Amino acid sequence: MLRISAQNQIGRYLHRHILLAPRCFSRRFLTTEQSEPKSRKWALPLAGGLFIGLASLYFFLPDVSRSAPTTSRKPLSARHFTPTTVISSESSGPDTKILKLRVPPNLVPKEGDDPIGFGPIWSVFIKDDDIQVERPYTPLESIDEDGTMVFWIKKYPRGEVGRWLHSKQPGDTIELRGPLKTWPWKEGEWDEVVMISGGTGITPFYQLVHQVFEHPTSISQNTRFTLVHGSRTPEELPPERVLGPLAAYAEEHPHKFRLKLFVDADDGSKPPLVTPSLETCRVNDEHMKRIMGVPELTWWQRWFSSRDTRPAISQKTLFLVCGPEPMIAAIAGPYGRNYSQGPTLGILGRLGVTPKQVWKL
Ligand SMILES: Cc1cc2nc3c(=O)[nH]c(=O)nc-3n(C[C@H](O)[C@H](O)[C@H](O)COP(=O)(O)OP(=O)(O)OC[C@H]3O[C@@H](n4cnc5c(N)ncnc54)[C@H](O)[C@@H]3O)c2cc1C
Structure with missing residues (x-):
């Protein structure tokens, strides 16, 4: 779970270094153009092509949330983001917080409408609005009929979304999409x-x-x-x-x-x-x-038995x-x-x- 997916890494890299790049590019370009020799004129079209290619890759990466719309009119779904309100955010130990969010109760899917039944185990993608990146988080007690979800969230020193979530205050808005099944429970399959x-x-x-x-x-x-x-x-x-x-x-x-x-x-x-x-x-x-x-294994089993009979x-x-x-x-x-x-x-x-x-x- 706690892996950082390659897509997240690429998305973050592209966002920081490519999508934010035009400003830096133009500044650097203006200063360097005056001093660069003419033979490097190909650099601009090449950089432009590279930028367009990588930026389109960013938009098409499924892990990057920008493509999903935000709406408060439809019930919670993995297909769109729903704005939620931070109810409380309390420290719960070194680098962790208990975060309580509320979805408008009319957007909580009714039994029968909800595709996964909110059965265990499910999570939601939370979007960091500053850099348009999403990460999955697990509501501890699922969701209640008032639309309340409680999360235990850790921030890492260089982690993006965890740190962003820790900065949120009661009354702030956080967008999330879900439910998404983390693992499908099958009745009667396991003792x-x-x-x-x-x-x-x-x-x-x-x-x-x-x-x-x-x-x-x-x-x-x-x-x-x-x-x-x-x-x-x-x-x-x-x-x-x-x-x-x-x-x-x-x-x-x-x-x-x-x-x-x-x-x-x-x-x-x-x-x-x-x-x-x-x-x-x-x-x-x-x-x-x-x-x-x-x-x-007893010592004599270890010494004299050719196969493990446990x-x-x-x-x-x-x-x-x-x-x-x-x-x-x-x-x-x-x-x-x-x-x-x-x-x-x-x-x-x-x-x-x-x-x-x-x-x-
Ligand atoms: C299905 C699912 C459910 C999840 N539920 C929860 C949850 O309920 N609560 C929760 O806190 N997290 C949960 N996670 C993890 C969460 O999605 C993020 O991966 C985590 O918060 C780190 O994201 P970030 O953007 O803050 O850090 P990133 O920007 O992804 O990482 C930046 C840097 O932080 C460090 N880092 C990040 N993650 C770790 C790690 N796990 N161990 C060590 N170093 C790390 C690394 O040095 C990394 O280079 C869940 C993940 C999955 C897949």
Whole structure:
């Protein structure tokens, strides 16, 4: 999820260096023209051609949102942007905020009109109006009938949209388009769903677990869920607004939902919530074996047994992984070309999990 798509990169590059370029070009051109030798007169048509080519590429990149219109007359849809109002924006830890937005209630699709049923897991594209770039974000509790959506958003030092969102104040307008399905839930397909997240990668899983417990009819009653989450330090763990309900679900329904929390390092900072089961280290093979109930090999099995006779992980167990790319690669192997799913490697690969059982969000 937290990957920066190549299109985003190209779009941003083109915007900064090409679409904003005419002003710089003309200034530079005026000054250089006087001193440039005549033999470089071809430079202007060449630069012009290059500019037109790259600018048209920018307009045709599907990831760049400029082509979608903005309207307040039609219900929310991925086909157009809808203006929303910032209700609140509150700090929720280092570089993160809880942002509450409201869509006019008459624009919330009625049941039946809405193409994806707002079932888990879905997201919206939010448009940064300053540079006309969009990024996907996950509303924590879906959307309520008043049109309220709550997001947990992280800003990165050189990140465009995250920083722009953090600068927004109550009353400001933010345009978004969606819903878009992040991952399709299929009723009755899995006995167990294991979600592994890092940082704000927890948001799609929060949405799924919230749906499981608050709208139980929409999710298979017989599926068990486990959420394994890692943050860098205790204070970087998700805020109480996110961890609180998850911890409560795990406590009230231990047979339906398990929550395992990890931090890379204990720097002495305070976690947002007292978390008795917090472990200090990155999730590794041994943790996953323990979580999945794979028994350890005894020394004599290791020495004398030619094949691993431990019970394999059930084919009816699904692993969803979401977080920064290095974490995804360590847990499940890297994405493939053009952000396809790629091979199942890493910890899950070593556990014998098949590609059919893994989805990298
Ligand atoms: C389906 C989906 C749902 C998402 N939901 C959420 C959500 O609920 N909350 C949320 O905060 N984000 C979410 N994201 C991530 C979000 O879409 C952006 O990728 C993220 O906010 C960074 O965008 P940006 O424009 O701020 O940074 P960019 O301009 O894209 O990145 C600029 C620089 O910031 C740094 N950077 C950016 N992202 C990361 C990262 N993940 N790890 C380390 N460094 C990084 C890099 O150095 C990069 O060069 C979701 C992504 C997907 C695909």
